[in-house]
Amino acid sequence: MNIQRLPWAGVKVQFENTAIVIDPLFHFPTKFGGPQEPLYPLDAFGPVDAVLITHHHADHFDPQAIIAFYGDTTPVYLPFESVELARESGLKNVQGAAVGDTFGLGGLQATATYSVDGTGDPQVAWVVQGGGKKLIHGGDTLWHGYWWKIAQAFGPFDAAFLPVNGAVLQRPGLTPSGQPICLTPEQAVAAAVVLEASTLVPIHYGVIHHPPLYTQTPDLLDRLQASADGTMNLTILKAKETISL
Template structure:
């Protein structure tokens, strides 16, 4: 298995001979407005893609969308993605994705098999209290296949009971948390903080972490350097990878 961080939450995952494109967001730097009522009011995304869209699309066999917020599926991606490819999603997003023109939309209620790969949907919390409710439903996904590491893509969630349960049930060898400590001007963070990542790493035993969702969207305030330093202070650097945009990491079972 290999994982390439394209940018933010956009990943290319090579798994069991197939390539998934996760949470595609293709907008050019500054093409989209800042999220309202958030710190750091600059246009999004904050950086360009590290490679051409044609290279991102090369060789993909399926699309996985954790949820349809604009930083996980933007207008540029909707326009440029091949509409005939299988697209896996959470059930509440099915109708929207069909309306956007995708032809093979497969909601994952519990589990779904595809090409020898079992996809399982997990829960999460996109923040706390009223803000968490307003952010709507979000999901994580676990990929399992013979002779491959079990992969858990946590999605846009804070550390919570649902994440802890997913780790306990699925025992993933690789976890992709979405960090950045994104927040609004009021309330708690809506994605994982450095403290959340440390809790996840400690709960996940010997699992390797590949941390995404950083330094791109205007309200993601946690930097890679700060997260790396925090992991180093806690002796977790060997297990917590904080990749740069475009970086690829190979994982063996």
């Protein structure tokens, strides 16, 4: 199984003749100003057989890019609460997923599992298996109490792709909490330990930092390395880089 990092939270998973992507992004949400790192046309990463979406936020679900680069009939799997929104975007082959639902995707198998969204919207994490290897993609989940259930159901994992930027939001019209809406570096390492992941691959950092609306936690890579040191393997990938499991 080969995994390629896409910008922001995206990854591409390839096993034999099957390729899928999770949370691919090309069109940057304008409310966040401009991207802090390059985004790339999705066809720069090659064709895919299916798209998995963790949730419908604009930095994780880019239907215009899916249609433009993969076609409107490419199978798209996302939380069942977001199916109608996805169909309204022009996608014609949409499948809703609830926790525990499993889908055969050629040589790969994808299962929706627990994730908790920082703003209360529906979200799933995706467990992808193929060739005796297994990974989990956590979208932009915050810390929750389901890690142990996930570990019991699916662990150990060969790789955990988890958010690390501990972003704090200040949304117009809403009382600010000052609390991160996704995992901090230290929480990501703790989650990977509970999941019994052989390696932690950080995602969901770098591209967006637009205070006060969206503020990325400071010194995140240094903190991530310090927290992982002596605890677990940490694999930092830039966009377009790959690892093999």
